[in-house]
Amino acid sequence: MNLxxxxxxxxxxxxxxxxxxxxxxxxxxxxELLVAVRARKVIRLQSFEPELLHTAEPDRLPGxxxxxxxHDTTFPLLNLATLLDLPAQSGQQVLVVERNGQQVGFLVQNxxxxxRMSLKDVRLLPVLIEENRLKPVVWAFWERQTDQIxxxxxxxxxxxxxxxxxxxxLHKSVSPVQGYQVV
Amino acid sequence: xxxxxxxxxxxxxxxxEQGQLTGTRHEAKVRLLVFRLxxxxxxxxxxxxxxxxxLIDITRVPLTPSHIMGVVNLRGDVTAxxxxxxxxxxxxxxxxxxxxxxxxINEGLQAGILAESVIEMIEAPRxxxxxxxxxxDSDRARYASSILQQKDDRLIIILNLPTLLNTLKx
Numbered sequence: 001m002n003l004x005x006x007x008x009x010x011x012x013x014x015x016x017x018x019x020x021x022x023x024x025x026x027x028x029x030x031x032e033l034l035v036a037v038r039a040r041k042v043i044r045l046q047s048f049e050p051e052l053l054h055t056a057e058p059d060r061l062p063g064x065x066x067x068x069x070x071h072d073t074t075f076p077l078l079n080l081a082t083l084l085d086l087p088a089q090s091g092q093q094v095l096v097v098e099r100n101g102q103q104v105g106f107l108v109q110n111x112x113x114x115x116r117m118s119l120k121d122v123r124l125l126p127v128l129i130e131e132n133r134l135k136p137v138v139w140a141f142w143e144r145q146t147d148q149i150x151x152x153x154x155x156x157x158x159x160x161x162x163x164x165x166x167x168x169x170l171h172k173s174v175s176p177v178q179g180y181q182v183v
Numbered sequence: 184x185x186x187x188x189x190x191x192x193x194x195x196x197x198x199x200e201q202g203q204l205t206g207t208r209h210e211a212k213v214r215l216l217v218f219r220l221x222x223x224x225x226x227x228x229x230x231x232x233x234x235x236x237x238l239i240d241i242t243r244v245p246l247t248p249s250h251i252m253g254v255v256n257l258r259g260d261v262t263a264x265x266x267x268x269x270x271x272x273x274x275x276x277x278x279x280x281x282x283x284x285x286x287x288i289n290e291g292l293q294a295g296i297l298a299e300s301v302i303e304m305i306e307a308p309r310x311x312x313x314x315x316x317x318x319x320d321s322d323r324a325r326y327a328s329s330i331l332q333q334k335d336d337r338l339i340i341i342l343n344l345p346t347l348l349n350t351l352k353x
Contacts, residue, residue, distance in 0.1 A: 030245075033245070084246060085245060086245060123259075123261040124261075125261075126254065126261055126262060126263040126293070126294075127263075127292055127352065128251065128294055128348075128351055129244055129247060129251065129254065131352045132247050132248055132251055132351070132352070133244075133246055133247050134246040134247065134248070135246050137246050138244055138246065138247075141261045143256060143261070147240075147256050148256075149240075149242040149254055149255075149256050149261060150242070151242070151244055151245060153245070
């Protein structure tokens with residue numbers, strides 16, 4: 001599926017004619033599980049091209065696949081299935097988000113669609129989920145029109161601060177000078 | 184002595200046999216929902232049960248412990264579904280068509296509890312409930328409020344829902 005490679009025009013909240021607030025979300029498939037993320041921080045969707053992947057460091061940080069070339073730079077690529085503690089997947093698409101001005105890619109099975117999610121369809125986490133979750137990645141649920149429940153996930157919560165720092169250091173170590181070398 | 188005492192005596196005897204002693208208060212009874220887990224019989228008090236649902240459309244939730252099976256949508260209420268077999272130290276056998284979610288509520292906390300099958304709703308005198316000590320394995324005793332010995336020697340463990348839910352929250 002070819003998806004737009006530019007930042008969505010209206011990624012934030014909006015109101016419809018009745019005044020109901022809605023958000024733009026991306027529906028992703030990760031290890032056979034559908035989840036949704038807010039489009040706000042997504043800057044690009046692209047196909048996964050393994051030939052652009054270099055310096056794979058799979059054992060250095062859980063979830064790290066390697067560093068992916070993009071024009072004259074690189075960005076870390078993380079396997080979202082691993083980060084969500086789901087079975088291994090063969091991803092085909094990459095969701096690129098921004099964190100502190102840096103690009104980070106998440107490999108997913110596929111990106112299904114972009115939808116508007118009405119705020120009235122957002123459900124808080126049940127206490128048993130909120131108090132048991134291992135990381136604050138799932139932050140709410142979305143009850144779709146079909147009565148289907150999707151987890152709303154915060155991609156940037158997949159790693160804690162120490163994890164992000166480790167990733168940054170790894171990135172620097174593979175690309176010690178500005179303008180990372182792309183193989 | 185009343186001239187009708189002979190008749191009254193017979194009636195009293197009959198009522199005693201039926202457990203309906205005239206002139207005394209009816210004994211408090213408790214309604215229990217009996218279900219199977221790991222080859223054993225368990226029950227919740229019926230007042231703690233909101234509904235019983237089929238085991239369909241459970242949405243897995245990433246990054247939760249293995250005893251959290253996921254969430255279900257019950258008419259707009261997102262409810263967590265929990266497999267308590269691990270907590271109770273029971274084997275994790277595969278689930279059949281008979282498996283159900285027992286939706287419970289305690290102090291506003293709603294939770295779906297997995298049952299391998301739901302057997303029946305029974306009514307028992309409260310006096311028939313015995314403390315679980317010495318008769319139930321210690322793992323189970325921790326979460327049992329009482330036990331009920333049936334006439335067919337079946338032992339039903341009545342679970343202490345507040346204790347169970349507090350354990351599951353941690």
